[in-house]
Amino acid sequence: MTLEEFLSMRDTLPEQPGVYRYFDEEENWLYVGKAKNIKKRVSQYFLENKIVASRIKLMVKQIARIEVTIVPNENDALILENSLIKENQPKYNIRLKDDKTYPFIVIKNERFPRIFFTRKYYKDGSEYLGPYTSVITAKDIFNTITTLFPLRTCTLNLSKENVTKKKFRACLEFHIGNCLAPCEAKQTEEEYAQNIKKIKDILKGKFVQVKDFMSAQMEKTVDKLAFEEADKWKTKLKKLDEFETKSVIFNPKWNHILAVNIYTTESKCILNYLRVENGTIISSKSFEVERKLEESNEEVLEQFISQFLLTSNDIEEVVIPFELAVLPNKVRQVIPLLGDKKKLLDVSYINARSFAMTLFTDPKFEKKRGEFNILKELQDKLRLNQLPIHMECFDNSNIQGSNPVSACVVFKNGKPAKKDYRHFHVKTVEGPDDFASMKEIVTRRYKRMVDEGEELPQLIVIDGGKGQLSHALEALKELQLESKVTIVGIAKKLEEIYFKDDPIPMYIDKKSPALKLIQQMRDEAHRFGLSFHRQLRSKSMIQSPLNQIDGIGKTTVTKLLKKYKSITNMKEASKDDLIELIGAKRAEILFEFLNNIGTR
16 A cells, blocks of 8 residues: 555544554455554554654555454453454464463363363353463373362263253263262262362462361371271372472462563563462463564563453453553553562563573574575575465476476475475377476466465476476466466576576575575476386386286396387397397297287
């Protein structure tokens, strides 16, 4: 959208608080933002003197349509903004590099509630505790509580009516001690509810009450001389102690607290959060944030906290290093300078810094960063609009005009994706026509991808010069894909890179990693096509009329074809030569066959 186009519609924008959305020509989401005054905020993007970041300029060029929603206040704008970001993942909004859905432990809203962990969050009246930052942690917690308190795992409808009518029978879980069979009324709803309450206490860090209950039960069983049962309670108590010691304890009165801190360098932005219940850190996570439009630390922190609160609606207080402009009304902001909450914030900062150091020293990270740098160099060298995450290379193989075939190799993230490689038999081209073969194969490849709704690559490499490139380009034009994907050709002799509509090739430094990646793709396509061609030639050799001769097997046929290449050459060979190669008996049979057929 140009400045003139924006000015023509500027007066239609409201001056109230709300959310604005940018879309490109293909209706893809570019950006979602909130503002006290929509008109004023959106106008800033189109006033050149206000624009600093090059990425903002790039985004503004792509805007084709602006959509706005007016809301009563900033708080509502914040909630709507983050809902839209989470649902639609706009291209230029902040991204968490580790943006996974973490598991919750859910206490189901039903009679005799089941407890299990899940990654899906539904507003069904159930109680969700978490999120936990790893499945292993969630499973460890789940195994602990089910060991302490047997629970049902079945999905039966245990309504009063069904239980009274004795519709169900106790399953194996009851007989091995993992469930107390509420389905047969062997456990009352009140007893089950007491266990659920104790489980909630444990998950929320309230260990004292549960430990007191277990100690009392152990003493009762000892008084009754039921030592075996007392030992079970002792074991459970020990298990609970072990679980409790895994947690870091701050002030036991702290509840529903989220502490978030940020660590930044010139190239990195790392966030860490700690979730605290009853003075206990119940979950913690560090991750890298990808700044799309050079957002400030305040903007990064505000957006993360708002997104977190969409799925964790029991947070009452956030502990942060600086004040944020707006957060949901129910949440208090605390910016501590001294005391225990400052220590909590320091722990979060130390975690974020430690994670950043790990990224800098992790060989896997260094490797990924190296791969990214090569792709970025390739993007710059070839003037691509997008990072070439997905690339494809084509090569024709047609030795001496026989068995013409083509190969397509696929590279993703700079590495061969061998499962996506494809072979093609050339079907519509007669004779060794390399140009027409290239056009046919490119047409077939991308017509199928379009028909099946697959994503196109960011870069297509053709093994060959201007001729092969021009025919491949014709195929893309006929499919109306010319503007949607970049295509180049690489000539073998001088490693020249040819572009469409440009007669002068590009020369990339021979030592450049970007050129070496293109060469690797070209060589891989050649190798893959050649191996397929050899398979076909071997197959055609084996499918010879010689296979029809009684008394001559496949091994003998292979031996004959390897030496003489064709039946014509065999007819010209002497009988002594044939005897020497395959023996007198087989030579006699073959000699008779050759004398009875015409030249083949």
